[in-house]
Amino acid sequence: MVSSIIRNQEEIAKFAIGVDLGGTKIGAALVNNHGDIKEYIKNPTHAQQGKDVVIDRIKETINQLINQSGVNVDNISGIGIGVPGQLDARIGIVYSAPNLPGWKEVPICRIIKESFQMPVTLENDANAAAWGEKIFGVGQGIREMVCLTLGTGIGGGLIFNGKIYHGNKFAAGEVGHIIVNKDGPHCNCGGVGCLETYSSATGIRDRIYDRIKKLNKNNSGSISKSDIDNISLSDIFKRARQGDPLVKDIVEDAIEYLGVGITILVNLLNPEMVVLVGGIANEGDKLLLPVKKYVFSRAMKIVLEDLQIVLGKLKGQAGVLGAAALLWHSDK
Numbered sequence: 001m002v003s004s005i006i007r008n009q010e011e012i013a014k015f016a017i018g019v020d021l022g023g024t025k026i027g028a029a030l031v032n033n034h035g036d037i038k039e040y041i042k043n044p045t046h047a048q049q050g051k052d053v054v055i056d057r058i059k060e061t062i063n064q065l066i067n068q069s070g071v072n073v074d075n076i077s078g079i080g081i082g083v084p085g086q087l088d089a090r091i092g093i094v095y096s097a098p099n100l101p102g103w104k105e106v107p108i109c110r111i112i113k114e115s116f117q118m119p120v121t122l123e124n125d126a127n128a129a130a131w132g133e134k135i136f137g138v139g140q141g142i143r144e145m146v147c148l149t150l151g152t153g154i155g156g157g158l159i160f161n162g163k164i165y166h167g168n169k170f171a172a173g174e175v176g177h178i179i180v181n182k183d184g185p186h187c188n189c190g191g192v193g194c195l196e197t198y199s200s201a202t203g204i205r206d207r208i209y210d211r212i213k214k215l216n217k218n219n220s221g222s223i224s225k226s227d228i229d230n231i232s233l234s235d236i237f238k239r240a241r242q243g244d245p246l247v248k249d250i251v252e253d254a255i256e257y258l259g260v261g262i263t264i265l266v267n268l269l270n271p272e273m274v275v276l277v278g279g280i281a282n283e284g285d286k287l288l289l290p291v292k293k294y295v296f297s298r299a300m301k302i303v304l305e306d307l308q309i310v311l312g313k314l315k316g317q318a319g320v321l322g323a324a325a326l327l328w329h330s331d332k
């Protein structure tokens, strides 16, 4: 009886809040230490209204989450925040975030801690997603893991020896900026031919738009960039499979260059597992199988031994779950 009461008390005390800050939405979840989401909410970020508004939005979202859940704050271990930008998690400062105007040197951990009086920890959003898959998802028990977030851009999280690898300036894991073609398209990072320019949603759409512009050079204005942005990625992949010449080779390139990028990563890092998450990973086996075929035909034999290339299983919740899990398992 006594031991079951103690166990229950331990259980109750092990909630954490995970916040996934995005350019358009703030997701927040109250999570227990088994990775069960007790409460989840999503609010608009209002990023264009500037840093202070976004910080207020984060605080409101956390407050709303706590109130809706009905959990006593004493039973919450702390708050983990995933941010899409460059940051130093050791000191809790966000240096810059391209989709969050005005975010320069923001001491976000201190600011949130002052409001909620509980531990606050910070991580790059792609690292948080990787951590979510490692702790609660497909990577449980895996010590050497590479996670690629295939969305608007391409992010990455590297887990070595069971810990997130941050690099000297906390900038490790930028797998989207591996150069896969020295003569390729210009990239937002200032480089040329980065993986992201071929295999991200933005890269695929930009290439389709460029092609249409070239085809219609005497008839400009017939289609706008937003027309392309409104076509879903699954539609683009579907049209490619049906042989639509406008998109077929662009989607084939997206898949093949992803294979090139992953081959570079596995040759360099020799992980046990490569995990694909994000919107493009929703293509499932239609993406996974040709990527695996490429990697398994090109990488060194030794690194292919026992290598798993898999889809993540937390889907859109990897970010909040990983951010929450930072409270219990983070070791910076």
Ligand SMILES: [Zn+2]
Pocket: 176, 177, 187, 188, 189, 190, 191, 192, 194, 196
């Ligand atoms: Zn780049």
